[in-house]
Amino acid sequence: MSVAGGGRGSSPVGALAAIAAVVVVAAGAFAYTAGWLTPQRLTPEKLVGAVQPKTGGVPGHRRNHATGICITGEFTANGNGTELSKASLLKAGTYPVVGRLNLGGGDPHLADAMAQVRGFGIRITGPDGQEWRSAMIDAPFFAAQTPALFYQFLTAAGSKDPNAVKEYLGAHPETLRFIGWVKGHPRTESWTEDRFNSLNSFVFEDANGGKHTVRWSLIPANTPVALTADELKNSNPEFLQQDIVKRVGAGPQKWELVVTVANPGDPTADPTQAWPADRRTVDVGTLTAEKVEDEADGPCREINYDPTVLPVGITTSDDGFPAARSAAYRVSFDRRTAEEKAYPHTAGGQQ
Amino acid sequence: MSGTGLNGNKRFAAPQRLLHWLMAGCIVTMLFVGVGMVSTVAPKYLTLFQIHKTLGIAILVLAVIRLALRFVYTAPGLPRDMPVPMRLAAELSQYIFYALMLGMPLLGWAALSSASHPVVLFGGVHLLAILPVNPNTYALLRSAHVYLGFTFFALILMHVAGLMFHKLVRKDGVFEAMAPVVTENQERELEAKNA
Numbered sequence: 001m002s003v004a005g006g007g008r009g010s011s012p013v014g015a016l017a018a019i020a021a022v023v024v025v026a027a028g029a030f031a032y033t034a035g036w037l038t039p040q041r042l043t044p045e046k047l048v049g050a051v052q053p054k055t056g057g058v059p060g061h062r063r064n065h066a067t068g069i070c071i072t073g074e075f076t077a078n079g080n081g082t083e084l085s086k087a088s089l090l091k092a093g094t095y096p097v098v099g100r101l102n103l104g105g106g107d108p109h110l111a112d113a114m115a116q117v118r119g120f121g122i123r124i125t126g127p128d129g130q131e132w133r134s135a136m137i138d139a140p141f142f143a144a145q146t147p148a149l150f151y152q153f154l155t156a157a158g159s160k161d162p163n164a165v166k167e168y169l170g171a172h173p174e175t176l177r178f179i180g181w182v183k184g185h186p187r188t189e190s191w192t193e194d195r196f197n198s199l200n201s202f203v204f205e206d207a208n209g210g211k212h213t214v215r216w217s218l219i220p221a222n223t224p225v226a227l228t229a230d231e232l233k234n235s236n237p238e239f240l241q242q243d244i245v246k247r248v249g250a251g252p253q254k255w256e257l258v259v260t261v262a263n264p265g266d267p268t269a270d271p272t273q274a275w276p277a278d279r280r281t282v283d284v285g286t287l288t289a290e291k292v293e294d295e296a297d298g299p300c301r302e303i304n305y306d307p308t309v310l311p312v313g314i315t316t317s318d319d320g321f322p323a324a325r326s327a328a329y330r331v332s333f334d335r336r337t338a339e340e341k342a343y344p345h346t347a348g349g350q351q
Numbered sequence: 352m353s354g355t356g357l358n359g360n361k362r363f364a365a366p367q368r369l370l371h372w373l374m375a376g377c378i379v380t381m382l383f384v385g386v387g388m389v390s391t392v393a394p395k396y397l398t399l400f401q402i403h404k405t406l407g408i409a410i411l412v413l414a415v416i417r418l419a420l421r422f423v424y425t426a427p428g429l430p431r432d433m434p435v436p437m438r439l440a441a442e443l444s445q446y447i448f449y450a451l452m453l454g455m456p457l458l459g460w461a462a463l464s465s466a467s468h469p470v471v472l473f474g475g476v477h478l479l480a481i482l483p484v485n486p487n488t489y490a491l492l493r494s495a496h497v498y499l500g501f502t503f504f505a506l507i508l509m510h511v512a513g514l515m516f517h518k519l520v521r522k523d524g525v526f527e528a529m530a531p532v533v534t535e536n537q538e539r540e541l542e543a544k545n546a
Contacts, residue, residue, distance in 0.1 A: 015519035035390035324392035
């Protein structure tokens with residue numbers, strides 16, 4: 001039997017070339033997998049770079065929805081959700097919640113009236129340690145059909161070429177519709193009057209293995225009161241924060257968690273399309289905010305409201321956004337934790 | 352140092368060889384999954400991350416077994432004619448590989464714990480947090496995990512190059528000590544090592 005490279009004492013050139021070839025091919029495969037050879041790959045860093053302010057984001061803060069305040073309370077499941085999902089957090093019972101009411105945008109000191117989008121991140125924890133995290137916004141539909149299109153839109157919007165965004169919007173009426181909503185929707189006087197929507201669809205699996213594609217919303221118990229243009233213009237820059245402190249101080253504030261079930265053929269992968277209003281809905285329980293704390297040392301600050309942290313019985317669907325959001329939120333979390341020194345804690349808080 | 356090791360073996364014991372090659376596959380897969388998953392926003396990110404966590408814990412368990420086997424069976428010695436710098440590199444690399452095989456999964460698990468990210472494996476297995484939530488700890492552990500991951504891959508490349516050098520140039524039986532099976536020809540090379 002012969003051996004590659006010949007007998008002992010023959011020229012090692014062939015053998016050394018073989019070694020070099022193996023190392024180069026392996027290193028090349030690694031570099032390709034890492035995306036270093038494919039600059040067109042949509043990485044989470046690119047997505048975060050496009051979402052965060054052009055200045056690069058405020059060190060120590062979330063790259064989007066940077067303004068926020070912590071609430072704690074509970075989710076009381078009424079048990080009606082168990083026919084749709086075997087998730088333990090939908091069984092009748094009361095589970096602790098750490099939430100974060102927030103404003104869209106990368107500025108942690110955004111005047112409340114200037115917020116184009118308001119959001120609510122929640123984390124519900126079960127006694128078995130399972131968690132259901134969700135980051136919802138008050139828009140009834142999203143700005144782009146896919147993460148790649150969202151990136152294209154943000155890139156066009158941030159472009160120096162004024163025609164770039166015009167061209168994009170000309171080809172994407174769904175994004176134009178979202179912009180119309182941002183500009184025209186009534187601003188309420190309180191986060192407790194806002195409805196927050198998952199926008200993305202998820203799959204509920206019931207105890208018999210049946211699967212149901214759903215979206216969910218938090219519907220406020222309070223009746224929405226819209227601010228007039230003048231009221232908004234003259235509002236205190238922190239009127240939402242002041243309002244939530246006052247209201248929760250006076251008594252628990254509530255939202256109903258309502259699950260909407262898709263019919264066959266509904267656009268489950270496209271968050272720019274709301275489902276028709278006649279779809280079946282199930283009120284699965286009540287979310288109650290009982291305490292408000294500043295984010296600076298509050299319990300929501302260290303939480304990444306990653307929408308793919310889900311209990312057994314809930315999974316992602318054919319909607320590509322939750323995975324992209326998870327990847328992008330991770331990058332935002334990695335950056336802000338690495339910049340921890342830049343985050344202004346209050347005197348009594350941790351270092 | 353004796354050419355046949357403390358226990359007189361010319362080769363690693365069969366369970367050691369089995370674990371070596373099994374773990375080699377797992378670890379290379381792991382490093383590719385790790386570097387690939389953080390590069391994308393596509394839905395496969397979630398699947399890859401799930402594989403990364405599950406495989407990482409599997410590697411941790413296998414590494415503990417392997418370390419125990421190493422104490423039981425020890426290791427065959429290196430060829431007597433190996434130059435001192437090569438010998439040092441070979442021995443040091445074993446310590447580093449064991450440290451990385453045990454340390455990388457623990458670093459990943461600890462990093463996710465300090466980020467209050469639930470560690471859920473395939474099959475819904477939920478691991479407990481091994482550290483309290485702390486952003487500074489997370490930042491430190493995450494950097495260590497990333498940079499040691501690159502180091503691990505670079506060391507594996509050097510390991511492969513080194514073993515190919517033993518096999519193709521020196522033909523001194525070092526590769527055969529860990530080879531899954533030994534052919535007649537390889538038997539001769541083992542003899543050369545121990546001569």
